[in-house]
Ligand SMILES: Nc1ncnc2c1ncn2[C@@H]1O[C@H](COP(=O)(O)OP(=O)(O)O)[C@@H](O)[C@H]1O
């Protein structure tokens with residue numbers, strides 16, 4: 763247990779739509795807690811750019827790739843005994859991205875079924891540590907679009923606004939139904955990741971969510 767009352771073996775996962783600020787908050791929390799990070803690799807992803815140019819052609823390949831990457835990270839977290847802040851959850855791959863492309867017809871029904879059965883088989887294993895808390899970042903679509911633009915990944919900037927609108931809407935429905943682990947909702951206008959007092963306040967909220975749920979498991 764550290765000064766914040768957060769167990770040293772905790773798994774904190776940061777969720778939310780593209781550009782909302784997950785990686786930035788992940789790094790800030792991990793640094794303060796002296797936790798390891800589990801980050802999403804964008805630069806070495808062999809499918810991501812192709813996917814943004816042709817969803818139909820590449821969505822299945824990309825989902826399989828993300829699933830494999832995410833599962834390797836889950837296994838590492840399990841083997842190292844926790845103490846991680848994780849950028850994006852595996853639940854979002856299936857519950858947001860794969861589902862959205864299946865619903866929009868940019869992933870075929872057969873591909874979605876194959877993907878979903880693989881997902882189920884991988885998640886139902888002892889390697890799969892559910893987070894102690896999932897921090898859900900939320901904010902207005904215009905603020906998030908500004909962040910996507912400022913960050914400057916050309917493939918995302920060139921993507922139609924409607925894609926981000928659908929995703930934003932889908933996230934808000936998804937989180938209201940999410941029950942796999944305890945959730946802490948944070949509005950991006952209500953914290954400043956560069957202000958230590960503001961990060962302290964988040965850590966206190968994390969501790970308040972984790973402690974009762976850890977006690978309940980004992
Ligand atoms: N709290 C914040 N205040 C202002 N800008 C932020 C904040 N968090 C992230 N950003 C900026 O928004 C952009 C997207 O953040 P990032 O952490 O990469 O998002 P995500 O990992 O959710 O896609 C980056 O340019 C980052 O510097």
Ligand SMILES: Nc1ncnc2c1ncn2[C@H]1C[C@H](O)[C@@H](COP(=O)(O)O)O1
Nearest residue numbers: 779780781802804824825828855859918
């Ligand atoms: N499962 C996914 N399917 C499609 N695209 C995905 C998936 N997971 C992440 N992405 C994309 C979205 C962004 O362009 C990058 C990185 O996500 P970010 O929210 O910026 O960390 O990968």
